[in-house]
Amino acid sequence: MSEDLCYMPAADLVEGYRAGTLSPVEVTQALLKRIAAINPKLNAYNLVDDAAALRDAQASEARWKAGKPLSPIDGVPASIKDIILTKGWPTLRGSKTVDPNQAWGEDAPVTARLREAGCVILGKTTSPEMGWKGVTDSPLTGTTRNPWNTALTPGGSSGGASAQVAAGLGQLAVGTDGGGSIRIPAGFTGIVGLKPNFGRVPAAPLSPFGTVAHLGPMTRTVRDAALMLNEMVKPDARDWFALPYDGRDYTANLREGVKGLKIAYSPTLGFAKVDPEIAAAVDVAAKQFAALGASVEQVDPGFADPIEMFHVHWFLGAYNATMALPKDKFAMLDPGLIKTAEAGAKITTKEYLQAQNERGRLGVLMKRFHERYDLLLTPSLAVLPFTAGRLAPESMGDAYWTEWTPFTYPFNLTQQPGLSIPCGFSKSGLPISLQLVGPMHREDLLLRAGAAYEAATDWHKPRPKLA
Numbered sequence: 001m002s003e004d005l006c007y008m009p010a011a012d013l014v015e016g017y018r019a020g021t022l023s024p025v026e027v028t029q030a031l032l033k034r035i036a037a038i039n040p041k042l043n044a045y046n047l048v049d050d051a052a053a054l055r056d057a058q059a060s061e062a063r064w065k066a067g068k069p070l071s072p073i074d075g076v077p078a079s080i081k082d083i084i085l086t087k088g089w090p091t092l093r094g095s096k097t098v099d100p101n102q103a104w105g106e107d108a109p110v111t112a113r114l115r116e117a118g119c120v121i122l123g124k125t126t127s128p129e130m131g132w133k134g135v136t137d138s139p140l141t142g143t144t145r146n147p148w149n150t151a152l153t154p155g156g157s158s159g160g161a162s163a164q165v166a167a168g169l170g171q172l173a174v175g176t177d178g179g180g181s182i183r184i185p186a187g188f189t190g191i192v193g194l195k196p197n198f199g200r201v202p203a204a205p206l207s208p209f210g211t212v213a214h215l216g217p218m219t220r221t222v223r224d225a226a227l228m229l230n231e232m233v234k235p236d237a238r239d240w241f242a243l244p245y246d247g248r249d250y251t252a253n254l255r256e257g258v259k260g261l262k263i264a265y266s267p268t269l270g271f272a273k274v275d276p277e278i279a280a281a282v283d284v285a286a287k288q289f290a291a292l293g294a295s296v297e298q299v300d301p302g303f304a305d306p307i308e309m310f311h312v313h314w315f316l317g318a319y320n321a322t323m324a325l326p327k328d329k330f331a332m333l334d335p336g337l338i339k340t341a342e343a344g345a346k347i348t349t350k351e352y353l354q355a356q357n358e359r360g361r362l363g364v365l366m367k368r369f370h371e372r373y374d375l376l377l378t379p380s381l382a383v384l385p386f387t388a389g390r391l392a393p394e395s396m397g398d399a400y401w402t403e404w405t406p407f408t409y410p411f412n413l414t415q416q417p418g419l420s421i422p423c424g425f426s427k428s429g430l431p432i433s434l435q436l437v438g439p440m441h442r443e444d445l446l447l448r449a450g451a452a453y454e455a456a457t458d459w460h461k462p463r464p465k466l467a
Contacts, residue, residue, distance in 0.1 A: 005030045006168035007463060010076040010224040013171065017064045017075050024064065024075030028057035028120050031077050035122070035169050038466055042154075043144045044163035046082055047089055048123035053077070056120040063118065073227050074118030078172035081161055082124040082141075083131050084108045084215075085205075094129040094138030097329040109202040109236035110174055110215055117231040122170050125160030129334045130208070130321045131176055133391060134184045134401035136160055139334055143388050146189060147464035148430055152385040155185035161218045162189040167466055171219065172228050178213040179314060180408025183420040183435060186218060187380035190422040190431030190459070192450070193218045194225045196233070197243065197441050198415035204238035209317030211241070212310075212412040221460060222421065222450040226250035229443065243441070250444055254451040259293030261449065264373040270300035272406035274382045281424030281432040282379045285453070289377065292452055301369050301376065303362055303410070307402055310409045312347055312355035314402075319344030336391060363414045370439035375449055378407045380420040380433035411437050419446040422459040431459075 005027050008016075016022025032050050039045050060075035069075070080086050083093045085108040090100040107115065114121065129138045136144040136159025146154040147167040154163045158175030162185030165173050175182040177195040186193025194216045207213035217228035227250075235245040265286040267279055290296040318340040322330060330338065369376070383393050383404045392399040402409055411418045417438045424432040434453075438446040454460055 002030045002033065003168060006034050007220070008171070009221045010073055010171045010219065010227055011221070013076055014072055014074070017069070024057040024060040024120060025054065027075070028053050028077060031122065031170060038167055038169060041145065041150055041466065042147060042163045042167055043126055043142055044160045044167065044169055045079065045123045046092070046126045046141045046160070049089065053120050053122050060118050060120060070116065070118035071231055073172070073231060076119055076172055077122050077170045078114055078119040078174070079122050079125045079161060079164055079170050080111050080174050081127055081158055081176055083127050083176060084111060084174060086111050086121070086124060089124060092140060093131070094127045094140050096140050096332045097325055109204055109238060110232050112236070113231050113234050114174070119172065125158070125164055125173060127160060128157050129337050131157035131178060131181060132318055132334070132337045132340060133157060134180060134405050135391060136185070137389055139332065145388050146385050147466055148189065149385065151387060153188065153388040153390070155188035155385070157181040158218060159185045162186055162191055162193070165189070165191045165218055165220055166464060168463065171224060173218040174215065175218045176207070176213060176215050177412065178207060178209040178317070179310065179402065179412050180405045182216050182218060183380055183408050183418055184405055186420040187433035188385045188431065190433065190462070191218060191220055192222055192225050192460070193420040194229065194443065194446070195411070195418045196229065196443050197417045199241045199243040200443065201232045202236035202239035202242040204236065206241070207317070208321035209314065210320070211415070212313050212317070214412070222447055222454050223251060223254060226254060226447045248444065250447055253444055253448045256448050257292060257452045258289055258449050261294045261374045262372070263289055263294045263296045263375045263377050264301070264369070265296050265298045265377045266300045267298070267379070268300070269378060269406060269410070270302070271305040272382050274379055275384055277384065277426045278379050278381065278432050282434050285423040285434045286377055288453060288456060292456060296377070301366060303365055305406060306358070306362055306410050306413055307406070309355045309358045309362070310402060310413055312351055313413070315340055315344035316347055316352065317344070359413050362410070366414045366416060367440065374439070374445060376437040378435045378437070380407060380435040382406055384426055384430050407435055416440055417443045417446055419450050421450050421454060423457070424459060
């Protein structure tokens with residue numbers, strides 16, 4: 001029963017709270033016990049505050065008993081990625097260069113919204129240093145591992161969050177995504193990861209990686225992602241990029257299905273090399289969408305690999321994140337981050353402006369593409385999970401992380417919403433996921449399609465076998 005509580009979706013927990021058959025305190029106690037047993041094997045959390053979590057849970061339980069919950073996720077356990085500010089806890093960003101002994105007196109917008117919603121904030125999840133890569137290890141917090149096979153990476157940079165959710169160490173997790181950092185680890189661990197449209201979830205301070213960086217929910221079910229998104233998107237004046245808050249309920253259309261939707265299915269985007277097991281699983285998933293009533297056409301969007309364009313933005317972001325550090329602290333950084341930042345320092349103004357122009361053209365191309373197609377369906381990733389501590393699979397040698405993530409970073413450049421959901425397992429028992437990409441500002445359409453696929457399949461239900 002204790003493990004069942006830990007894996008129970010947020011929507012089901014809240015039904016139990018409302019009926020009086022479940023207790024936020026009971027659920028939190030079960031999770032804290034499981035975290036104590038399992039987290040040392042995974043390194044999903046780098047900070048857990050039992051006392052604060054139990055205080056949150058007791059306050060939530062009192063509200064439910066009084067019939068006055070703060071939101072539809074009041075009392076649901078959640079975590080915050082350790083590059084996002086949390087009042088009273090240090091935000092170390094996986095870096096030895098950050099002094100923990102300073103005032104931590106402010107919540108980031110997303111942290112504040114979850115507190116206001118009554119969530120039980122369990123702690124902070126691990127990240128590579130400053131979120132710079134698609135796997136999760138750092139000089140400060142070490143290596144985070146995949147619950148499906150602890151020798152392997154859970155992906156990154158929100159790898160701690162994905163390991164948490166997949167291992168039943170908390171129902172909700174806040175992730176960030178600057179080139180795939182929600183969708184990559186969601187794909188490697190078989191959970192749901194939503195990168196909302198840029199600006200949908202207010203952020204402060206602005207990421208050093210600028211306008212490719214998004215925040216979003218990571219959960220075990222699409223409905224839970226929608227419930228979480230409802231709270232995360234509420235307004236905050238500290239983000240001048242934020243989209244106007246429209247009060248939309250992202251759970252409202254989850255049962256409408258995909259009948260009549262036009263879905264473009266692109267197995268490779270026209271340029272990616274994909275593991276055969278992944279390709280086969282996503283092909284079956286495309287047929288499932290057709291069986292559910294969507295019109296599915298195999299077609300590529302029509303752009304070449306934008307990896308160099310993305311690198312200009314990403315390398316400059318790494319330089320921006322580190323340029324103010326004194327030499328002695330700069331030398332303390334992850335060597336890969338140093339290399340990336342040094343590459344960013346060499347980018348010229350002309351190269352940056354050219355990349356900006358190319359980015360604009362890519363965005364227009366995708367807007368026109370979505371005049372013909374409601375959604376784009378691709379694999380989430382080109383490779384299966386690989387050895388923890390590496391930047392790329394062994395077969396790719398010293399490749400940079402973007403070389404195995406061709407399906408994610410293009411849509412950070414275009415700022416469109418993207419959703420990763422599980423669609424199978426490899427012969428070795430590792431999760432495989434598909435990605436749905438939506439038109440600008442249409443997270444609701446992504447969630448609706450994801451919910452339809454999830455309801456027709458069982459890929460989200462298996463649990464990793466952790467002692």
